[in-house]
Amino acid sequence: MGDTPFGFNRPSDDEGGGGSGGDPFGMGFGSGGPGDMNQFAAMLRQFADMLSGMGTAPGSGPVNWEMVKNIARHVVVEGGDPSVVTAERTQVTEALRLADLWLDEGTVLPAGIRTPQAWSRSEWLEATLPVWEKLVDPIAARMVDTMGGAMGGPGGELPPEMAAMAGPLIGMVKQMSGAMVGGQAGQALGALAKEVIGSADIGLPLAPDGVGALLPAGVAAFSEGLEVPAEEIRLYLALREAAHQRLFAHVPWLRQALLSAVEDYARGIKVDLSGLEEKIAGLDLSNPQAMQEALGGEIQLTPEETPEQKLALSRLETLLALVEGWVGTVVAASAQGRLPSAAPLAEAMRRRRATGGPAERTFATLVGLELRPRRLREAETLWGSLTELRGAEDRDALWGHPDLLPTADDLENPDLFLHAKELEFDLSQLEDTPAPKEPGDDADGTGTDDSPEEK
Incomplete structure (x- = not known):
């Protein structure tokens, strides 16, 4: 009958395992009699106990996010998570408020921060977890379905006497899959928390509405090796955070x-x-510790490169580049004449994004996606040219609808986009210019001329 998924071999008829009395998972069950059924049931109970220890929560979705949070916090605490002292909270709050005042001169979009905050790494985890849940659950659900199908889902072959027990087993396997994804997510988010600077590091809206935040520990880490005053670095990073929140x-x-x-x-x-099949092949399922060790590695995620996925990736990369390019343009304009080191700080941030920082590693782990705004410089150049051509008000008006924004093709060929906008500008100027009067037209354009001489 061939091999089952994960190397649990089905014995052939010649081996005494054919028919309904076979051992479909290679677990050592023989004739399928009462003793074998009891052994199988005992194995299921042991498997359930193991999953309970892994922290899964049946019925609560594909991932137990309380477990994710606990794992991530453990990773953060291991690396050190100093509490934010009052002086640091004051410095961050004042920097974010001052940044919003400066940004008023760089953009017509009003302030977006109602609650400026300074976060520890654990506080960053707590505040951003709801968004991570939205991003990770689709992959977790796919992982759970894949594992459940591989272990005997619809279309699988099970002897009749074990059919009643198949449902609980597959449910446990799905539970195990969720635990695997949750463990990997916890490790990845804990690592990211140790490197982030604020809530908008990766260009995504992770903070709650109206909240803008910096992590003093992250600011300090970013400052290492930069010969720039700490206050200037904090203000520059506050400008970036506040600009993101306006968008x-x-x-x-x-x-x-x-x-x-x-x-x-x-x-x-x-x-x-x-990779998982290799680990589980021939594994003794009666040994929960061995199972946990086998399932402790990373899940390998690969894109299928469907047209829909390529479109989603292109849309995401373009949006991220436009967001980051706009932020860089607005921050540069607002910092001009105020922060002497704004240009080298911008370059340091550009390098951080372009070389694959923590955001890219986390996304590659969580959703199989390298999150990198590949056309960041092109987007900054385009936004800067638009500012010179049309001014901040018309530039920012492009955010009014997604169809108005530059496309991926526009970032590759910015001159065409700018020429089109320049033409629009020229046409609008013509529309605002009064038409020349025809001979015989009077001042109100009626075409009559009731001059005193003719009367």
Whole structure:
């Protein structure tokens, strides 16, 4: 009958395991009699106990996010998570408020931060977890379905006497899959928390509405090796955080568009179970400790490169580049004449984004996506040229609808986009210019001339 998934071999008829009395998972069950059924039931109970220890929560979704949070916090605490002292909270709050005042001169979008905050790494985890849940659950659901199908879902072959027990077993396997995804997510988010600077590091709206935040520990880490005063660095990073929040707060469609693009991409991810099969092949399922060790590695995620997924990736990369390019343009204009080191700080931030920082590693782990705004410089150049051509008000008006924004093709060929906008500008100027009067027209354009001489 061939091999089952994960190397649990079905014995052939010649081996005494054929028919309904076979051992479909290679677990050592023989004739299928009462003793074998009792052994199988005992194995299921042991398997359930193991999953309970892994922290899964049946019925609560594909991932137990309380477990994710606990794992991430453990990773953060291991690396050190100093509490934010009162002086640091005051410094961050004042920097964010001052940044919003400066940004008023760089953009017509109003302030988006109602609650400036300074976070510890654990506080960042707590505040951003709801958004991570939205991003990771689609991949977790795909992983759970894949594992359940591989272990005997619809279309699988099970002897009749074990059919009644198959449902609980497959349910446990799905539970195990959720635990695997949750453990990997916890490790990844804990690592990211140790490196982030604020709530908008990766260009996604992770903070609650109206909240802008910096992590003093992250600011300090970013400052290492930069010969720039700490206050200047903090203000520059506050400008970036506040600029992001203006977009997220006052471009109604942007938040959902970014998150939807990530979710759409994640739904097209293929779960590679080959590594897991090698680990589980021949594994003694009566040994929970061995099972936990075998399932402790990373899940391999690979894109299927469907047309829908390519479209989602292109949409996400373009949006991220436009967001980051706009932020860089607005921050540069607002910092001009105020922060002497704004240019080198911008370059340091550009390098951080372009070389694959924590955001890219986290997304590659969680959703199989390398999150990198590949056309960041092109987007900054385009936004800067638009500012010179049309001014900040017309530039920012492009965020009014997604169809108005530059496309991926526009970033590759910015001159065509700028020429089109220049033509629009020229046409609008013509529309505002009064038409020349025809001979015989009077001042009100009626075409009569009731001059005293003719009367």
